[in-house]
Amino acid sequence: MGNYKIAIIGSRETILGFKALGLEPVYATNSSEAVESMFSLKREKMGAEGESRNKYAILFVMEDLMMDVTPDDYKKLTADPLPAIIPLPSHLGSTGYGLKKLKGIVERAVGMDILN
Amino acid sequence: MAILNVNATRMALLTLKKKIKSAKRGHKLLKDKQDGLMQKFMEVIREAKAVREEVEQKLGAAFKNFIRANSLMEEEMLEGALLYSTAKTELKVETKNVMSVRIPHFKLETEGEVVSYGFLQTSGELDIALQSFQDTFPLLIKLAEIEKSAEALAEELEKTRRRVNALEYRMIPDLKDTIKFIQMKLGEMERGAIINTMVVKAKIQAAA
Known part of the structure; x- marks a missing residue:
């Protein structure tokens, strides 16, 4: 257990406000940039020698950037x-x-869509 | 219907019988796990849907406020004002274990003031926007927690379902068929041996 950080990925004007809340803003203007930054944020580790853990626990991503992410990458x-x-x-x-x-x-869990 | 590739011997029969016993027990355990997971998943997914809808609504409003503030103020001014924020966000993460699925539990710790800029050169809309961002923030964290849980549960459910089905429709019937096949074969051999003995005995008697 320990402290983690939160990052937000999106266009400049949308995520400025979140910066004030103490989140880490990462600017991205298209899907490929967003995917790239997601991968690099995911790779970032911290912690004492020996045990390392992820630096970021939550990555918020703007929906419009997620639209074109391939299922494989996702x-x-x-x-x-x-x-x-x-x-x-x-x-x-x-x-x-x-x-x-x-x-x-x-659908993955139940086999059919039972929401609604 | 498939018969496993084994020798029709008593040894093989014994090992197969042991195997089918553990397969049946495994099947029962996995089935119970699947039921448990499903129950939890249903709870989580309904909540997830509700929270997601709430977030979409609230965040939409917050963004609108922010865009309005953005348009009323100069770019540098806005950025300058946001730089003064003393808010710090720390997230503590605990993991809970539900049916061998690790579910995260986020605990948010915030300190400091978001609105700590001078009011002279900033617009009132900015205050409102930041306030609404701050209000929605805990909800966002909750959403993250619930959606991640749902995702993890779904993955485990899928895996478990596959295992249950593999056992139920493949492994156990195959084992059953093979056991039957070996039993038949052994019975046939036994009868063959008896007939042989009878034929030999008849021949000896006829000769005497």
Whole structure:
């Protein structure tokens, strides 16, 4: 157990506000940039010698940047218990990506979509 | 229907019988695990959906406020004002173990003030926007926790379901078939031996 950091990935104007809350802002303007920064944030470790753990526990990512992430990359990113990658709706409004993701999870677990 | 590649001997029969016993026990245990996981998953997923909907609504409003503040103020001013923030965010993570799935539990610790800039050159909208960001923040953390849990549970459920099905529809029937096959074969050999003895005995009697 210990202290972790939270990062937010998105376009400059959207995530400025979160910077004031003490989150680590990472600027990205398109999906490939976002994926790249997600991978590098995921790789960042810290802790005393011997035991190392992830530096970031949560990565918030703007939905519009998550749209074009390939399923393969997504799988790799979410394979480990930490960090949690959470899509957030941007200032453009919700795109439904988050709910679609939930639906995908349900379908995987139950075999059919039982939400709604 | 498939018969495993084994020799039809008593030895093989004994090992197969042991195997089917443990396969059945494993199947029962896994099935129980699957039920437990499913129960937990249902709880989590319903909550996840509710929280996600709430977040989308609240965050949308917060962003609108922020964009408004952004448009009313000069870029440098805004950035300058946000630099003064003394807020620090630390996240403590504990992991809970539910049916061998590690579920994260986030605990947020914040200190300091977000609004610590001068009011003279900043717009009132910025205060409102930051306030709403701050209000939604704990909800975001909750969302992260729940969604990650749901994801982990779903993955484990999928794995467990595959194992249960593999045992139920493949391993156990195959073992059963093979056991039956060996028993038949052994019975056949036994009968063959008896007939042989009877034939030999009849021949001896006929000769005498």
